[in-house]
Amino acid sequence: MKEITQFQCDICGTNYQTETKCLECEAFHVAVDSVLRYKYNAKNMGPESKYPHIVVVKMADGKELVFKR
Numbered sequence: 001m002k003e004i005t006q007f008q009c010d011i012c013g014t015n016y017q018t019e020t021k022c023l024e025c026e027a028f029h030v031a032v033d034s035v036l037r038y039k040y041n042a043k044n045m046g047p048e049s050k051y052p053h054i055v056v057v058k059m060a061d062g063k064e065l066v067f068k069r
Helices: 019-028
Strands: 032-039 054-059 064-068
Touching: none
Parallel strands: none
Antiparallel strands: 032 054, 054 064
16 A cells, blocks of 8 residues: 655645645735725615625735626
């Protein structure tokens, strides 16, 4: 029987055979720093209106990203 060791990125969940590759993957990801703003639809737009349909976040590297559903 062989013991198999894998390393899993804590951020995206990808498995790697070497710790070095896994650490490179973890260092590659950029964390969300803060939520800058968000926008909701009016209540009468349906049951999903209780959640924002646009969210703008600032990343740790300063980039701003817009997420829409």
